[in-house]
Amino acid sequence: MSCSNQGNHVIPRHMRIEPRGSAGNVPRPAVVQWGMAAITPEEALAYFRRWELVREAEARELRRTPMETKLQQLASLMASRHVFGPEPDREAQLQLVRERWARLRRVLSG
Numbered sequence: 001m002s003c004s005n006q007g008n009h010v011i012p013r014h015m016r017i018e019p020r021g022s023a024g025n026v027p028r029p030a031v032v033q034w035g036m037a038a039i040t041p042e043e044a045l046a047y048f049r050r051w052e053l054v055r056e057a058e059a060r061e062l063r064r065t066p067m068e069t070k071l072q073q074l075a076s077l078m079a080s081r082h083v084f085g086p087e088p089d090r091e092a093q094l095q096l097v098r099e100r101w102a103r104l105r106r107v108l109s110g
Contacts, residue, residue, distance in 0.1 A: 039047070087093070
């Protein structure tokens with residue numbers, strides 16, 4: 001996916017708002033509309049900047065979390081497997097994965 005770096009914020013190409021006439025002189029709307037809400041380019045950029053702040057805060061929090069806490073969280077997740085119901089097609093999915101690996105081995109071994 002192609003991205004644009006506007007300031008320190010990377011915005012995916014499909015979400016970028018080009019100035020009018022910048023893409024081969026094709027007029028572009030000044031407002032982007034997703035679903036029912038319409039937003040201006042400035043509002044879109046502000047939205048992405050807020051999520052950038054969220055990502056940065058989460059990264060800081062994760063860096064500060066002691067390894068013991070991370071391991072306890074992992075153990076809790078692994079112990080909670082029974083909370084989720086059985087996957088009815090798990091065996092079929094496993095069989096597909098095994099077949100793909102076997103096919104890769106055959107192709108790569110000549």
